[in-house]
Amino acid sequence: MNNKFNKALLLALCTLSTGLYIGCNNPPQQNNTIVTVQDTVPQKVSESLAADTLSHQNIGFGVFDDSRKQLILVDDEEHPSNVKALSYVWSNEKAYPFEFVKMQKESEDYNGRQTPENFNNIPGAVFQLREKLSPGEAYAFLANDNFHKTRKAVSVKKELADANKSSVVAELKKSYQSPIKNIKLIATTVEKDSVFLAQLAPVADTLTVLLIAKSHTNPTLFIQEFKAEYDEISTWRVDDGGQFPMEDFDILNVFHYNNKIELVTSFPGAEGGNLSFITPDKQNRYHTLKEAYVYWSPL
Structure with missing residues (x-):
């Protein structure tokens, strides 16, 4: 009788021990529900994607x-x-x-x-x-x-007036460390932009003329440099004597883009003319993006 009781007790203890072992060595069931968290931080747009193409x-x-x-x-x-x-x-x-x-x-x-x-x-x-x-x-x-x-096109009006008293003169003298031999206001816009041509004092046989555009609301000067050496052959145009004919230089169009001033220019001569689209770079210096020469000399 005692042997039967002992065997039954031993069997119960073994069953309990096995259950405890299995329970301790098996991790609890995971909840398989996937929770999606939306990123609320704005993604930064690559500068190359935002750049002008x-x-x-x-x-x-x-x-x-x-x-x-x-x-x-x-x-x-x-x-x-x-x-x-x-x-x-x-x-x-x-x-x-x-x-x-x-x-x-x-x-x-x-x-x-x-x-x-x-x-x-x-x-x-x-x-x-x-x-x-x-x-x-x-x-x-x-x-x-x-x-x-x-682009925003802005109405432009041709001018030709002395600009020796303009604030641009002092800025150019400081930047180029040179006297200004001649400066003209050649165009204005309805947005009160101003476009100038300025000739620096000659250095030996080198002549430098600057095309400058300035916004009414921004002190930045956008500049293009025309450099040439003068000799017995014309520097700028036929028989010009080494002078830059400011009265012939035209601004056909003005465009505003990204707080900068883009220009379409026309520079006619005796036999033809240059047409250019110029746009400022990061240093606010104009570079020519497109240029064409047209020929019209009479037969």
Whole structure:
């Protein structure tokens, strides 16, 4: 009897010990529900993604026909990547949309002159404006839709006035450690921007002229330097005697972008002229993003 009791007690103790062992060596069941936590910290946008993507392939220059209903892209060494993407032409601050019409081939009568009278003979991309433009400049700046969306065109007025009393003079003297031989105000805008041309005192046979743009609300000077050496061959234009003809230098368009002033310039000479789109770099020095030369010398 006692043996049976002892065996039963031993069996119960073994069963209890086994249960305790299994319970201690098996972790409790995990709750498999996954909780998603949303990151509320704003993600920083890469500067490279936010940077302006404008390049010489997005812009160009054109010449109007006599009716000012069409224009043709002026040939240059850096063609736009897609001429059909060009969609606007500017006359001062006003943008006019246009559509691509055709690629015109050079005619047998083409004499190399890119003028309205010679329009039908010039090779290049032809565009049709949606409306006729009023009389104005024969040459104009073209760009794509993204340029039109990201830039603010500002009305500009040509001036030609002495600017010796401008505060810009003192700033230039300090920056260049040079007297200012001549300075002219050549353009103003409705936003009260000012554009100047200043000639530094010559150093030996080197001549330096500065193009300066200044905002009414920002003290920063945006500057482009024209440097050349003068000898018996003309420095700037035919028979100019080494003088920079400030009265001939034109500002066709002014654009505001990212607190900076971008310019479209025209510098005509006796036989042709230069058209340029210039934009400031991080040091506020203008660099030429696009340039074209047009030839109009009479036969």
